[in-house]
Amino acid sequence: MPDVKHQKWWGWGYDGIPDFHYENKPGFAPFVLANIGLDLATAKVVRPPALSELNVPATKASVDDVAALAAIVGDAFALTDDEARIVHWAGRSVRDLIRTRAGNFSRVTDVVVYPGSEDEVQRVLALASERDFVVIPFGGGTSISGSLQAEDHETRVVVTVDLGRMNRLLDVDTHSGLARVQAGILGPDLEDALTARGLTMGHVPDSFTYSTLGGWVATRSSGMQSDKYGDIADIVKGLHLVRPSGVVTLRDLPSTSTGPSVREMIIGSEGRLGIITEVTIQVHKLPAKREVVAYMFPTWEAGLLAMHEISRSEAHPVFTRISDADETRFSLSTLKAPTTPLKKVASFGQERLWDYLRLRGWDTNAMCISYCCFEGSAKHNDREKDVVKAIVGRHGGIVLGGGPGAMYDQKKFDTPYIRDFLLDRNTVGDVSETAAPWSKLAEVHRKAKAAAHAALEQLGRKGFVMCHMSHSYHAGACLYFTFAFVADEGIGALSQYDAVKSAIQQSFMDSGATLSHHHGVGVEHRPWMEQDLSEEGVALMAGLFASADPGNRLNPDKVLPSPR
Amino acid sequence: MPDVKHQKWWGWGYDGIPDFHYENKPGFAPFVLANIGLDLATAKVVRPPALSELNVPATKASVDDVAALAAIVGDAFALTDDEARIVHWAGRSVRDLIRTRAGNFSRVTDVVVYPGSEDEVQRVLALASERDFVVIPFGGGTSISGSLQAEDHETRVVVTVDLGRMNRLLDVDTHSGLARVQAGILGPDLEDALTARGLTMGHVPDSFTYSTLGGWVATRSSGMQSDKYGDIADIVKGLHLVRPSGVVTLRDLPSTSTGPSVREMIIGSEGRLGIITEVTIQVHKLPAKREVVAYMFPTWEAGLLAMHEISRSEAHPVFTRISDADETRFSLSTLKAPTTPLKKVASFGQERLWDYLRLRGWDTNAMCISYCCFEGSAKHNDREKDVVKAIVGRHGGIVLGGGPGAMYDQKKFDTPYIRDFLLDRNTVGDVSETAAPWSKLAEVHRKAKAAAHAALEQLGRKGFVMCHMSHSYHAGACLYFTFAFVADEGIGALSQYDAVKSAIQQSFMDSGATLSHHHGVGVEHRPWMEQDLSEEGVALMAGLFASADPGNRLNPDKVLPSPR
Structure with missing residues (x-):
């Protein structure tokens, strides 16, 4: 495959990333046994098969189809081998992985192309119109909503367009806080390029490590720091969407009143309107200081009220988060056994803290852990922390401090x-x-x-x-x-x-x-669209899709079923 | 006309609001003479004609059409008289007023209906489909973009739907900060109803006094306090859009990832997709304290840089605003002559301040007045004012204080x-x-x-x-x-x-x-749509309109020309 980062086809992340280990986490095995009845000591471990063991359906693309695509993107960037097609045949939902590991392939993509420019994307789409190909855009492949797969019954040639080569930061307007970026850039690469200029996008979805800017826009993503940095819809200020007939170019604007928002039609469109190739995003100066502080509440209800009060206060944390009692117990079960004297003291201290809370009348099985993040000058952060601390106290909570906060911050993608x-x-x-x-x-x-x-x-x-x-x-x-x-x-x-x-x-x-809220629709959430948006709301959206893609070639059946 | 507030047909605002007077503003007449060559002392005053002097085209609606509409909304709420039709024939742009005052009517609406419920709106639209009527929704009639008028060549019966009777605050969820409101409510009525509950929407467009919630949504409005309260697109969390075939009902949500945003298709749609009857808006607790502070900058460029720096600071004013040198001179020309000893002292002091600034090297013809608004606790406001003051000082500006700020706040709608x-x-x-x-x-x-x-x-x-x-x-x-x-x-x-x-x-x-940015498109700004959104962007939007309204009956030709 070309020099583009791909996740392993059988699971989350790159091949070679160390697997999760529980042996150094003494609470984990007992927790899993108690809560789902899985005994890790005796459980059968079913490792994914080798690709060669699986029966991958042959490509339906003719030699001529592949040659026509290769004529646009280059021979090295039009692939039909099994590995390329299986890496791209699905996202990384648990459904996708169960099927992939079982070799339960339905409609595997026929050709994977890696265009190197907007013009090449345009020509691929024009060819797709000419030859009646189905086109599926592909960023990092982290979708867990089923947005990357053709329907089982698809008889046309399916072409997956991997944007991985279009991964450059093109231009930065520091004064306006705007960066023009190619859609195929991965989260870490984008943040590295911005960090080098003292900037950040601040968009950190759970998938950050393996997902792309274009994917975030196409699926209406939101990152864990959206309280400060906004949902992707707030961050996108301009974009290019390539369509078979040409390019939608939305100028870079802080706000506009040009009728129904074309920008907001494209955000969340999951390939149904075309392929997003370039996005102008809002970027911020790196904060002087970043701190994550942990809190503990006696109950979920008290914690929720505190989160609400923070949202109404004169403090504006980068994020506020609270786990319910079950998630709190799970989190505590994943703590590593202390390995240094200092950590042993901390761990001992934590046990004594729980004892103390029980003495104060807490049910430590009901307690809920919370995290707030603060960014800005030290003075600003101190002020905000004081505001939050007072609110936490009013709702019966306590401050655990920056130690557990920092630990949460490290483990947030795991x-x-x-x-x-x-x-x-x-x-x-x-x-x-x-x-x-x-x-x-x-x-x-x-x-x-x-x-x-x-x-x-x-x-x-x-x-x-x-x-x-x-x-x-x-x-x-x-x-x-x-x-x-x-x-x-x-x-x-x-x-x-x-x-x-x-x-x-x-x-x-x-x-x-x-x-x-931020995983998109794909086919996984499609059954609830009419209940969510009403029949008439869905009809408006279906009309947009039908008018934009009468041939149903642009990632059909995602978000809403395509007409037959 | 029914018991619904209407602006006078020949100008801005209600009949009986005192006209603008310049006699008590000594700077105004000289300013106007110097800058546009108009001598107010000798200028011919052309007062608007009486309605009876004008030749209002007859309604094209048949007796049967009117009866069918009256059967839905009631006899008292289906009007064809000249006054009702002329009040509703246009918005209040200068183009509209020039034409109205000259009796230069083109296609005047044929019937004005005032539905009392969503169901009546639905039945009016269904009748419009059945009889091929054109339907134009009407809120406060403040449009200055030409959104309320049928095209000259329109041969079908034109029905204007005035939402003025649907003007109630239906429900408030104080904990969530959400209010469900009928679309025909006027700005002041909405704020009065919210104020009674200790709440505010904070949406204050220049047209606030005479415009409606539905109009704000339909035209993608933004109020002068959008820095804090958001554009209307940020404020709307749920809505009802009545279409000939049924009602789009979008549930009240803080955020969602249900594909392309139907909410954002409806916002700014200016009647092209249906009639907005109900909106759930975000509301805030009334602030403890509100302060508008005025500043003066030596130049426009310095002031712009200061506004930018404020937007990047840890202060978040409700609004920041700066007038260029011309607007500053105009503002100063509208100051009233001092009538009390205290005001005389203040006025004298201001003249001495300008003298002092000139001594410091300012060109007082180039200076620019700025206003920032602060809301919150006294402590919060004081802190923010300090941050802003420091920034203003860094850019060579001075604080004029709360007096001129309060004066601006009073005159902002004039x-x-x-x-x-x-x-x-x-x-x-x-x-x-x-x-x-x-x-x-x-x-x-x-x-x-x-x-x-x-x-x-x-x-x-x-x-x-x-x-x-x-x-x-x-x-x-x-x-x-x-x-x-x-x-x-x-x-x-x-x-x-x-x-x-x-x-x-x-x-x-x-x-x-x-x-x-916030006046919408109508027909006035239509010629620039392709330049703004690109041809392909306009094509996407045109496709949405065409699929949603194949008969071109829903306020046709607004935002984009309708196909013929």
Whole structure:
């Protein structure tokens, strides 16, 4: 494959990244045993097969099709080999991994091309119109919503356009705080290039390490620091969208009133309108100081009220986050055993702290850990920390301090590796996230957990469901649920997964929340679109797609089903 | 007419609001004489004619059409009389007023209906589909972009739907900071209802007194306090859009990733997708304290740099605004003569201040007045004022204080009355506003003024052009230009107006700015849509309109021309 970073085809992240290990985390195995009934000491470990063991469907592209594509992008950048096609055949959802590891391929992409310029993208799309190819844009491949795969019944040639070679920071306007960037750039590469100029985008989704700017825009992403830096829709100030007929060029503007927002039609369009090749993003000076502080609350309800009060206060943290009691217990179970005398003292101190809290009447199984991040001058941060500390205190919480805060900050991208570790042990772990107004959050939380547990009970599985609140807005916040249970081996797990995931999603709808706050729609969340946007709302969107792509060639069936 | 507030048909505002007077403003007449050559002492005053003097085209609606509409909304709420039709035939742009006052009617609406409920709106739209009526939604009628008028060549029956009866605050969720409101509510009525609950929306466009929530959403409005409270697109969290086939219902959400944003398709749609009947807006607790502070800068360039630095600082004023030298001189010319001993002292003091600044080397003809607004606790405001004061000082500016600030705050809605006063004297005054990245603002300003003056010179007119910067964003800000010149009498003024306005608009395009920051598109700004959004961007939007309204009945030709 060309000199473009790819995730391994059987899991999250690059090949060679160390797997998750639990041996140095004494609380982990007992936690997993107690909560999902998985005994790590005896569990069968099913490692992914070798690619050669799998039966990869042959490409449907003719030699002439491939030659025509190669004539545009160059021979080295039009691939039909199994590895290239399997790396690109799906995203990295648990569904995708279960199927991939089982060799349960349906419609694998036929050709992977790596255009080197906007002009090449344009010519690929023009060729696709001419030859009736289906075109799927591909950034880092981290989608967990099923946005990267053709439908099973697709009979046309499917071309995946990997933007990985279009990965340059083109231009920076420091005075305006704007950077013009090619869409295929990966999160770390973008931040490195900006850091070198004393700048940051501040957009840090969980997938940051492996996802691209274009992917963030196409899926309407939001990063964990959105309280300060905004959702991707707030960050994008201009863009290029390549269409078969030409390029949509939106000038770089802080705001505009040019009718319905074409920018906001393209954000979240998941390839249905064309391929995003260039984005102008809002960038900020690197803060003088960054601090993450941890807090502990006696209950979830108290913590939620505190998060709400912070959002109404004169402090504006970069993020506020609180885990529910289950997620808090899980987090504590992943702490490493202390290896140095200092760490041993800290660990001992922590146990004594819990004892003390119990003496004060806390149920330490109900307590909830929270993190707030502060950026700015030391004086600014100190002031904000004081405001937050007072609020935390008013809601019965305590300050744990910067130590656990810094540890959270280091580990923030690690959950998907645990997901894959569990999958190696036939344990399905996945996420469902939503947003709702403040006044509905407690109910959304209660109902989603109840719905998940009811579905697990129906399956006769012992399951675990945890949640955190993050991404504060004036009007509400995001709730992010993670669930896990020991599933059947192989693709038998899929229907079990569907039962739990669907139950959670439907509970979001029933309690007035949305189908996804920042994971997009793909095909995974498509069934809830009419409930979320109303039939008439979906009809407006379907009309946009139909008028923009009457031939249904642009990543068809994502977000909404394409007409046949 | 029903018990709904209407502006007078010949000008801005309600009948009976006192006209603008200059006799108590000693600087005004000399300023006008010097800058546009209009001698107020001798100028012919052309008062608007009586409605009975004008030849209003007859309605094209049949008796049966009117009866069918009346069967839905009630007899008292389906009107075809001249006054109702002329009040609703246009917005309140200078073009609209010149034509109205000259009796230069083209396609006057045929029937005005006042539905009392969403269901009635729905039935009006269904009837419109059945009978092929054109439907134009109408809020407060303050549009200055030509969004409320059928095209001259329209042969179908035109029905204007005045939302004035749908004007209730329906529900408030104080914890979430959300209020559900009917779209026809006027700015002051909405704020009064919120104030009674200790809340505010904080959305204050120049048209606030006479414009409606639905109008703000339909035209993608932004208020002068958007730095804190957001553009209307930030404020709207849920809405109802009635379409001929049903209602788009978007649930109340802080954020969501449900594909391309249907919410953002409806915002700015100016009636092309249906009629907005209900909006859930973000509301805030009334601030403990509100203060507007005035500053003076030696030059425009210094002031712009200071505004930029404030936008990058740890202070977050509710608004920052700076007038260029011309607008500053104009503002000073509208000061009232002091009538009390205290005011005389203040006025004397101000003259001495200018003397002092001249001694310090200022050219007081180049100085620029600025205002910043602070809201919050006294401590918070004091801290922010300190931050701003230091920045102002670094850029050579001085603090004028809260007195002139409070005066600005009182007069902020008055400019349109001056516009009408001048129009009575054959003087055309109008505005053109835009937004651009910080690094382009100085150039946009220079080029727009040069373009306007070149156009005026071409016309052989002595004209005046002034500007202020407002609506700060991280990436840029809005520039708001006002121009005036003595024009030909009657509708002869229109082509002169067009020449100047077009020159300014085109200069926006040429310097990378947008065609409008918050006045919308209508038909007035339509000619620049392709330059702003690119041909392909316009094609996407046109596709949305065509798919949503294949019969071209929903306020056709606004934003983009409708296909024939």
